[in-house]
Amino acid sequence: NNYICHFSVFSRELLEGTELFRSGFDGSQDHDMILRLTSNAKCIVHVPKLMYYWRSHKGSVASDISAKPYAIAAAKGAVADHLTRCGFKNFEIKSTRAFETIFEIKYEILKEDKISILIPNKDHLDDLRRCIQSIQERSTYDNYEIIIIENNSSEQQTFDYYKTLEGNDRIKVVTYEGDFNYSKINNYGAKFAAGEYLLLLNNDTQVITMNWMENMLMYAQRPDVGAVGAKLYYGDLTIQHAGIVIGLGAHRTAGHTHYKINHDNLGYMGRLCYAQNVSAVTGACLMVRKSLYEELGGLDESFKVALNDVDFCLRLREQGYLNVFTPFAELYHYESASRGSDIEDAAKAQRYNEEAEHFRTKWKEVIDRGDPYYNPNFSLNYSDYSLKTPDEIELNNEK
Structure with a gap:
């Protein structure tokens, strides 16, 4: 372009x-x-x-x-x-x-290396089964393994399902026994990965595009690329993820662009239709070389639930790597179906506020500088590339 x-x-x-x-x-x-x-x-x-x-x-x-x-x-x-x-x-x-x-x-897939798909899970069997079935039935890339990272499930049907997977050479279940910490769980699961690439995947996702792994791998294989993210939809086919802008949103941490826009919308300047560099992508579906993941020490475990993916992507950028969003790998993401909403639960809201403050402190210079893939004339209150309102301009001038 x-x-x-x-x-x-x-x-x-x-x-x-x-x-x-x-x-x-x-x-x-x-x-x-x-x-x-x-x-x-x-x-x-x-x-x-x-x-x-x-x-x-x-x-x-x-x-x-x-x-x-x-x-x-x-x-x-x-x-x-x-x-x-x-x-x-x-x-x-x-x-x-x-x-x-x-x-x-x-781009040509240079080598069909193994991809290790890491799926944290606590109960919610219907979500997990749908996710795994979609991978098995709708993936044209053949060299992959699935690692389910079990964390504090209590429903017997979940463990019964795990038993049905024991004869599948592609799938293994490992158990992380600590309290829920998304970063620790994925870091733990990565230790069992035999693949050259890791694909962090939420259990409440469902594959749409059959060549989704190829379309992510073609970028992840490049030596100048760090993380690769996919285009994710809610169940009503509105956009859940199409790249992340630093500083966007009420907490001024990071936010998803084109949020809740209809799936067939072209996006601002057609941005929902072509691959592009972004500051960060969501960990709900993120591919990265395993060696690079290990080099950075995995996800920062001080971010227990939120912003660990954005933090990881910013650390990749610090090392000179590009992060890529591709709209040609599409999945449903029934967001927070497995954990519930952070906003509606008071304790979770408090935890999110604490992690947001931690993020703003750690990445203050990056936030103050502004996202390099976002124009400073655009609003940080809205995800649709609206221009700043007069109130925002006045507030910015007062700083």
Whole structure:
């Protein structure tokens, strides 16, 4: 996606010796040029101010892509040329439903390594059974194992179900006997993982996209990528997760973008339709290399329930890794079905407030600096990319 377009400034040093507008890329010359220049740039800076209005007229792509249909092929060619220069092979580029020149790229799975799926569980058998059945019945990736991390279940039917799984070589049940601590439970389960990749997965999820693991692995296998997250829906097909913005929400910790928007919505600037870098993704469905998980010490166990996933992603970013949200791995997430709501329970609300304060203290500089994937002109009160209200602007100016 060429989101830089026309209004850009480059140093003379960078421009010298570079062929600017190459023949063969008519209609997407700027896209091709920007890809080549930014590949060589030492630093790229975005000025987050409204400084330019893009004029639209008949005969321009801004008005209608059909005005220059050759621009689509040229843009694909520019992206393909860029990926080849970066060392990628056997990739596929196709237009998304957002716009013909916003592309989905299918990268080659370099090695079909084992993926260890970690599922914490306490009772709620119907949720767990539905989750596991969906993995078994709707996954085209074959090299995986499921590790159920049992934690303080009390219902006999849960243990009866565990017994039915004993003959399945793909599934094992391990027991964590401490009080509920999402971070400790996953860190414990990771010790039993035989896979090269870990996939943290909530027991109240259900697979939709059959090649969901491939679509996450194609990014997780890259040496510059840390965590990869999926597109998650509530049961009513509204968005539960499509990437996380730091500082968003009432607690000013982190919040989900496009929250509760209908599943077929394109999102702001089509962002629900293409893979993109984000500051963080939810741990409800998160893939990461096991070696990288261990290198960072797993999830921070001081975050018992909330924000451990965001903290983990920010630590990955501190180490120079990219976190990726892909809309091409889709699952249902019947959120909090297994634990209940943190807001409606007073004790849980207090615990969340304490963890939120801990997060704000630990990541104060990051929060104050603002999310690099979110414009400072957007509201931190709403998840739909609304502009800041006058009250927010006034409050921000007073700081």
